[in-house]
Amino acid sequence: MSALKPDVDATPVILAENLTRRFGDFTAVDHIHITVQPGEVFGLLGANGAGKTTAIRMLCGMLPPTAGWIRVADVDMVRHARRARGLIGYVAQRFSLYGDLTVLENLKLQAGLYGLTGARQRERLEWALAHLELIDRKDAMAEALPLGYKRRLALAAALLHEPRVLFLDEPTSGVDPIARQRFWELIYELADGGIGILVTTHYMDEALFCDRLSLMQAGRIVAEGTPDELLRRPLPTPILELDSPDAVAFEQLAQTWPETREIIPHAGQLRIRLHAGTEASAMTAKIWAMAAERGLTVGALHPAAPELEDVFVAVLEENET
Amino acid sequence: MNPVAASLIRLRALLGKEFRQLLRDPRLRFFMLVPPLFQLMVFGYAASFDVRHAEIAAVDQARTPTTRELLAATAATGRFTLHYFPDIGAATTAMDRGEIRAILRFAPDFEEQLVAQIVSDGSDSNSAQMITGQLSQTLQQSARLSAGIEPPVQIEERAWFNENLDDRPYFVPGIIATIVLITTVILTAMTVVREREFGTLERLLVTPVARLEFLVGKMVAVATVGLFDVALISIIAVAWFGVPFRGNVVGLLVGSLLFLMSSLGIGLLISSYAETQQQAMLLAFFIIMPMVVLSGFAFPIDNMPEGVQLLTWLDPLRYYLVVIRNVFLKGSGMGAHGFEYAMMALLGSGALLLSLARVK
Known part of the structure; x- marks a missing residue:
């Protein structure tokens, strides 16, 4: 758990109500509600195909919802997604930076895209390289990196502009246990800094690492609460x-x-x-x-x-x- | 931050990325250099409608001094290689076997009739036409000079801008246009589709980058490659193949930029329909081939049926070819192809607007 408890009275950095997305007859996300406070690590759990990625793509403003509304970092994501983009960071499930650019070139590109220049850019690049332990591979081509490095690079790219909200789609799948542990330590550190974090995972053991979580099944949220609350639920099947x-x-x-x-x-x-x-x-x-x-x-x-x-x-x- | 300044910072970052990727990818480097040079060599050396050393069967049944002299004069041009056959039957067999391209026959009564007979192999209509034309021209000329046989009307021919009607000055500048079309359409379509395939485009669009900024970055990079190819081929055309460059560089540059509007627009349109790079490649060829055929690059537009001629109006390559040939061979100023500029600007704006509306 993060050292500073989430401030429940603060304005949520993510607020979604009745969020729904249909693809033809198929309802991928069905009237879900999500609230994430600043400094909170919120987990969205579910099997593959439960609707987690569709939900996260709507929350990031990449996919317009069929119904419902979203506020992220005080911006209406349905109507003004572009305004929120400088305030959010997103790490996709698949490595989606440029494999034919080096680590440093990828980070410089991202810095430029977020409008960071000059001394500020240098400072943030140094921070990212040092903090995410990328410095020894800064001139390596991204596609040649081991998976753990790729994940850290993707995270670094999402953090350069110091976002208020961070979306992580299956950030630890395929990563070895030590790297996974290290990744969660980083996530807590970020949450302690006041960032609201929404993370999806299909690893049940990672659910315990979240401050609060929602379980998705067939597009709906079927259980939610803190890990403790969920554990106190009486088991219907002892x-x-x-x-x-x-x-x-x-x-x-x-x-x-x-x-x-x-x-x-x-x-x-x-x-x-x-x-x-x-x-x-x-x-x-x-x-x-x-x-x-x-x-x-x-x-x-x-x-x-x-x-x-x-x-x-x-x-x-x-x-x- | 001022939104324009922010946009420029993003564009600079995107352009840096595009050029790095273009210069780094060995496949793309290959694609920028080898196909243009290869096409240039193929068209510069192989594609020629000139008649050189055509195999001709000579059947001289008159055997008079006049016929002998005409045959000697024909052989002396260097365009024809004569093979003597005793009668038309043997010559026909040789043509059946593909050993000769045409038969030149003087009948026994040549001195009375003054008729020389030319039979050509029509299975290759293009060269048959040219061999017949050149052979009869040669015969008439030498008949007048050596035997004093005058045709009823004398025709004096002269071709301006390309005095010897060489094919090279005609073809080589045209290659610039087709290469620019192929390179820029395919590069645009492939690199945009690749970004979509790899998820990098979606990743870009969670940053403050606008779709338009992304597309402008792509287009500027590809257009630069296109202009590089124009310069490269022009220099080789002039320095190696000796094609004259009589016009001005600005006229060529303006024409190229206007043409690029269309080819980039077409590339973007293709990228909006293709889901994979292979699909993009196939679609690109599907569109490029008819554009080249309809452009007048190899086949004169005036010889096309009227309906097809109307279709060529929509082909931006057609106008670019006119501009390029004018600039190289005629040396006409920019005002001379204002119409072509206007048409390319019109078609280019259309293609770009259509593609911007489609690309999502």
Whole structure:
């Protein structure tokens, strides 16, 4: 979490209401609401095709919405997208700077496009090269860079003009865990500086890094809140965690129980997800009894503390049925 | 910041990028230099309607001093290589086999009739026409000189601006026009489509860059390449092929700039329809080919059917060719092709406005 908590009373830097986009008969984004405060890291989660990229493209003013309205950095994005462009930074999912220009040339181009000249340009270029650890590759062709460098270059290009709002579309996909960690550290640093950040991801574990998040499914927001709020939601389908040296026998056994919805082997343990409506404590007692009857050893057995992934899976399933 | 100044800063940044990319990409460098030089060589050396060493069958059944003298004079021009055949049958067989291009026959009663017969291979109509023309001209000339046989009307021919009616001064300046067309249409279309394909265009459009600024950056860069090709080919045409340059450089420059309006507009239009670079390439050829054919580059417009002639009015290349040939061969001033300038400005503005409305 960022050190400075987002200022909830400030004017939101992103405010979208009833945002909708249809492509022919297909509704890619369906009446979503999004609010992001300055200094807040807001996560937009969802599977590929859930509508995240369409939403972010509308918020950046690249795609006109079919319905709804958007204010970004106090500018009406539907009518005056160009006015907001100097105030926002955008990092696309795909590397979309120029592969046939060097790192420095790409950054100089971006600086020029944002109207930075002279001493101010030099100062910002130095900041970006140093801060995003690009200095040792500044004369390398962008297309020859490793993916991690490409991502940092893309981020550098989006930050040169010190935007008030930053949009990151799947910024960490395909990046190794260390680079991912480093990337999130940078994101917090930026949020601490007061930038409002909207990030999309399909990595559930990254959801925890966000101050607030919305889960998208088929174009709609199906759950939203802080990670803590979401974790406190009661799980409609309880999960039991079973630690046992007889895990294999238990796995076979559990498959025969009518209450079992899904069995997930997890780090030597079994996570047994039960059907909605099953009472976790009653089921625990039943398992203890069964173990005694068959001479199976139970190391530990208790209802699992839900992880965000469990919450989301439950929400997604609820909506599918 | 003053919006005009801001726009200029952005344009400068975009232009720097365009030129860097153009000069850096080996494919684009190749594209700027090799096809123009290659075309120049092909048209400079290979494309010629001049008759040189045409293989001719001579069937002399009269065998008089006059016919012998006419044949000798024909051979002496250097344009024809004579092969003697005893009768028309043998000559016909040779033509069937493609060994000769035409038959020149003097019938046994030549002295009474004074008729020389020329039969040419019409399967290649263009050269048949030229060989027949040149052969009969040669025969008439030598008949008058050596045998005193006068045709009823004497015709004196003179071609101005290109005294020997060489094909090179006719073709080589025309190559400038076609090269500029091909290079600039394809470069514009390909580089715009590439930016769309790679997502770099969308990325540009989240910055304060206006669409128009992006397009102006592209067009200035491509136009520069076009003008570079004009200069390159003009210099080679004059220095290597000895084509005269009688007009002034400003007239050529103005014509080139006006023509570029059309070719850049066409390139942009293509980019708005093509989704991939391959599609852009195909579309470009689909448009360039008829433009070249209708321009009068190789086939005279006056010989086209009337409907097709009307179509050539829409072909900006047609006017550019007139300007270029005038500038090189006639040396006429800028006022002499005001009409061509006006037509190119009109078509160019149309193409540009249409493409700006389409490109999104």
